[in-house]
Amino acid sequence: METEPEVRTKAGVLRGTAGKAGTAVFRGIPFAEPPVGALRFGAPRPVRGWDGVRRAAGFGPPPPQSAAFGMDALARGDADDGDWLTLNVWTPDPGPGAGLPVMVWLHGGAYVIGMSGLPEYDGGRLAREGNVVLVTLNYRVGIEGFAHIEGAPANRGLLDQVAALEWVRDNIRAFGGDPARVTVFGQSAGAGSVAALLAMERAVGLFGRAVAQSVPGTFFSAALAADVAGELAAELGRRPTVEDLAAVPPGQLPAAGDAVGARMERYAQRWGVLAHTSIPLAPVVDGDVLPVAPWEALAAGAGRDVELVVGHTRDEYRLFMALGGMLGEVTEERAAVALRAFAPDGHGGEAYRDAVPGLGPEGLYELVHSDWLFRMPSLHLAEAQVAGGGRAHFYELAWAAPGMGGVLGACHGLDVPLVFGNLGRGLPAMLLGEEPPAEAEELSGLFRAAWTGFAAGEGPGWPAYDVERRPVRLFDARPTVTAYPEETSRALWQGHVFGALPLL
Numbered sequence: 001m002e003t004e005p006e007v008r009t010k011a012g013v014l015r016g017t018a019g020k021a022g023t024a025v026f027r028g029i030p031f032a033e034p035p036v037g038a039l040r041f042g043a044p045r046p047v048r049g050w051d052g053v054r055r056a057a058g059f060g061p062p063p064p065q066s067a068a069f070g071m072d073a074l075a076r077g078d079a080d081d082g083d084w085l086t087l088n089v090w091t092p093d094p095g096p097g098a099g100l101p102v103m104v105w106l107h108g109g110a111y112v113i114g115m116s117g118l119p120e121y122d123g124g125r126l127a128r129e130g131n132v133v134l135v136t137l138n139y140r141v142g143i144e145g146f147a148h149i150e151g152a153p154a155n156r157g158l159l160d161q162v163a164a165l166e167w168v169r170d171n172i173r174a175f176g177g178d179p180a181r182v183t184v185f186g187q188s189a190g191a192g193s194v195a196a197l198l199a200m201e202r203a204v205g206l207f208g209r210a211v212a213q214s215v216p217g218t219f220f221s222a223a224l225a226a227d228v229a230g231e232l233a234a235e236l237g238r239r240p241t242v243e244d245l246a247a248v249p250p251g252q253l254p255a256a257g258d259a260v261g262a263r264m265e266r267y268a269q270r271w272g273v274l275a276h277t278s279i280p281l282a283p284v285v286d287g288d289v290l291p292v293a294p295w296e297a298l299a300a301g302a303g304r305d306v307e308l309v310v311g312h313t314r315d316e317y318r319l320f321m322a323l324g325g326m327l328g329e330v331t332e333e334r335a336a337v338a339l340r341a342f343a344p345d346g347h348g349g350e351a352y353r354d355a356v357p358g359l360g361p362e363g364l365y366e367l368v369h370s371d372w373l374f375r376m377p378s379l380h381l382a383e384a385q386v387a388g389g390g391r392a393h394f395y396e397l398a399w400a401a402p403g404m405g406g407v408l409g410a411c412h413g414l415d416v417p418l419v420f421g422n423l424g425r426g427l428p429a430m431l432l433g434e435e436p437p438a439e440a441e442e443l444s445g446l447f448r449a450a451w452t453g454f455a456a457g458e459g460p461g462w463p464a465y466d467v468e469r470r471p472v473r474l475f476d477a478r479p480t481v482t483a484y485p486e487e488t489s490r491a492l493w494q495g496h497v498f499g500a501l502p503l504l
Contacts, residue, residue: 005094
């Protein structure tokens with residue numbers, strides 16, 4: 001391969017860089033116009049073309065970021081530029097006739113942080129060893145992408161994702177990809193985005209397969225989202241309108257989200273269960289961009305033509321407890337508050353205590369958070385897909401992370417480095433340790449083979465889910481296929497309906 005490969009897209013010629021073992025990499029490709037100035041808080045507009053050859057060697061600037069995990073510092077200096085809507089392509093064969101499967105990654109980050117340039121999302125290994133074209137992208141997060149603003153379309157971050165998928169449809173053949181074989185995959189907020197895309201008419205036909213890793217259950221009703229937006233704007237001395245918020249530089253908005261997120265408990269009388277979280281932004285069931293909540297949409301057959309892989313980690317909430325210094329610190333009172341807020345029985349969580357009588361306050365606290373936030377939304381998404389006549393495969397990651405002194409268990413986010421095969425810097429090092437064990441490499445190989453095999457149309461390697469036998473792929477030191485292992489939680493949540501969180 002030439003040192004600097006070139007491809008011609010509909011907007012113009014791009015010059016990328018050579019990756020390992022013959023792969024080509026194209027970074028920072030604009031898929032929509034910068035959403036600033038007159039386009040601020042608007043739906044994404046198609047990118048204008050350019051003359052000559054455009055360099056595609058560096059990642060595009062990230063959108064404004066929350067201060068969580070120090071992400072604001074990574075975006076500092078670029079936050080107000082507005083050139084956030086870019087994507088990156090790794091390809092083992094940048095030729096228009098290769099016809100390779102395409103995988104499009106949607107990053108997580110609670111809808112307030114995240115950027116495609118993080119080292120854990122480097123797509124080189126997945127593309128090279130899986131023989132797929134791998135796409136990662138930036139989409140608007142925080143107030144720019146998800147606040148319910150008067151005069152603006154809802155769910156602008158989701159509309160950005162649709163625009164990126166439309167770019168893939170129109171251009172990926174030039175990079176060796178087959179636009180008829182697109183798999184969208186994401187984790188956490190990225191998995192919530194995948195679930196939303198399955199329910200969106202605007203996304204129909206843009207992908208044929210989907211992978212949702214740890215689907216969060218946080219979707220807002222329009223009334224709740226509008227009330228939250230009012231508080232976010234008030235933090236800035238503004239109203240939640242395009243006119244008022246457009247006067248605030250983009251880089252100043254995330255601090256308002258952080259301030260409201262830090263005092264959520266004050267709004268319990270209006271926001272209900274949401275007030276017991278620190279999640280001020282999420283997709284909005286607005287009746288237009290997102291007509292209904294994903295579980296309802298899939299049960300009605302919206303995803304019938306899209307094959308789905310979905311799953312969760314065993315100990316989802318352990319990561320947040322470890323990072324928050326809560327391990328060993330959960331009191332009986334705090335556990336009782338969590339059970340009253342999150343348990344589905346409406347009786348203060350007595351059913352949890354009865355079902356797992358040997359579990360102490362910390363265990364109950366962790367379990368009910370894990371179930372409400374990720375585990376049961378993921379399971380119910382698979383069951384909704386099956387109920388709607390579609391096909392789903394379910395998995396659980398049960399292998400315990402060795403990082404942070406071995407306290408993390410099979411925690412939230414552990415699947416990300418395993419899926420990408422990036423086991424070193426950044427988040428992977430925190431989860432896996434500076435020298436990941438051989439088991440991590442083995443599990444990573446299994447994840448990558450399953451995901452790329454699924455994208456290629458060969459299936460992930462285990463039976464489809466059904467509500468009688470409930471077969472699940474258990475990713476552990478000794479991987480197996482077993483009946484869904486979290487039967488206690490499944491039974492407790494069996495009658496619960498996940499939907500848009502209401503304004504009280």
